[in-house]
Structure formats: C-alpha cells, structure tokens
Amino acid sequence: MAMSGDAPLRPGMRQTRQRQQVWEAIQRLGGHCTADEITAELQLGRPGFSRSTVYRALEALSTSGALHAVRLGDGPVHYEVAGEEHQHAICQVCHGILHIEHGLVDELERHLEERHRFKPVRTEVVVVGVCDACTRGRALRPTRRRTLDHVHFE
Known part of the structure; x- marks a missing residue:
C-alpha cells in the first residue's frame, strides 16, 4: 500500500482533514506507534489536537483496512500501515521491534x-526477549519504540 498521498479509506468514507493529519503523523513516526505518540506528534504544531479525535481517526483508518492495530506485548495498541503481513519480536529492555519473516509463520500454520x-x-x-544490543549492555532506553532491523530476519 502506498504510504504517501491521501489516507486510503473505503468508498463512502469521508476524507477529513483530521484523518489525513493522523495518517501523515503515522508516516512521519514510521509505524508501530501508539495513539498517545500520534497525539503528541500532532500537538507539536497544533496544541488543540485532541486524543479523542486521534482515536476516531485511527478507528476509521483501521476499519478501512489502511492500518493494522497490533498489540505488542503488554503495552498499548500500536498502529502500522497495512501491508505485507508480518509478526513481531519485542525486546523487553529497550522495547525495540524486530519483524519476523512470514515464512516462519507459514511453517507453523x-x-x-x-x-x-x-x-x-x-x-x-x-x-x-532481549535484543543483542541490550544483551551486550549497549542499548539506550528509547523514548518510543524503535525498529531494530531494517531487513526481516529468518
């Protein structure tokens, strides 16, 4: 799915300025972001942007299939742009995220x-689990989740 331009919505769903702004914030944040992170990003330029508006936009974008709502471990729901299905490995120390290649899940299924x-x-x-950097004591605790790999691992 394209990650630029208008937020993709189902036919008949209204394209609102707020939905578009939420869509653009998710793209800037790089996915795997929470509603609170999206709200904070949007409030940088617009202090009045409410959390309830973000939740309504996330619901519309999820319902339309543009976003996936994913529960990563014990924390809050994270949102990512819909695309190729993948699973996640989470570092319990730094909260970094690894993408698990779908072939492994195919084997399980x-x-x-x-x-x-x-x-x-x-x-x-x-x-x-614990990522390599945290195992070696090199990781800094991030202020938000980060993707540990840019390439899926097998």
Whole structure:
C-alpha cells in the first residue's frame, strides 16, 4: 500500500482533514506507534489536537483496512500501515521491534494443519526477549519504540 498521498479509506468514507493529519503523523513516526505518540506528534504544531479525535481517526483508518492495530506485548495498541503481513519480536529492555519473516509463520500454520487438523484463520505472534544490543549492555532506553532491523530476519 502506498504510504504517501491521501489516507486510503473505503468508498463512502469521508476524507477529513483530521484523518489525513493522523495518517501523515503515522508516516512521519514510521509505524508501530501508539495513539498517545500520534497525539503528541500532532500537538507539536497544533496544541488543540485532541486524543479523542486521534482515536476516531485511527478507528476509521483501521476499519478501512489502511492500518493494522497490533498489540505488542503488554503495552498499548500500536498502529502500522497495512501491508505485507508480518509478526513481531519485542525486546523487553529497550522495547525495540524486530519483524519476523512470514515464512516462519507459514511453517507453523502448516504444522497445525497437518498434525492437528487445525485451520488457522489469523495468526498473531509476538516473541518477547532481549535484543543483542541490550544483551551486550549497549542499548539506550528509547523514548518510543524503535525498529531494530531494517531487513526481516529468518
């Protein structure tokens, strides 16, 4: 899905200025952002931008399929631009995020179908652990979640 231009909405859904601003904020933040992070980003230039407006826009964008709402570990829901399905590994120290390549999930789903006659409809995997930088004591605690890898790992 394109990450620029107008926020993609279902036919019949109104394109509002607020929805567009939320869409643009998510793009600036790079995805995996919470409603609070989006609100803070929007309030930098517009102090009156309310959290309830952000939640309404996120609901519309999620309903339209433009965003995925993802629960990463114990924290709040994170939003990311819809695209190729992937799963996540979360560092419990720095809260960094790794993307897990879909091939590994395919293997798990095949196992469930072949060995247990279980047909997965939707798969959500979150692996919690400690990243290499935190294991070596090099990571700084970020102010918001960061993506640890730019390339999916296998």
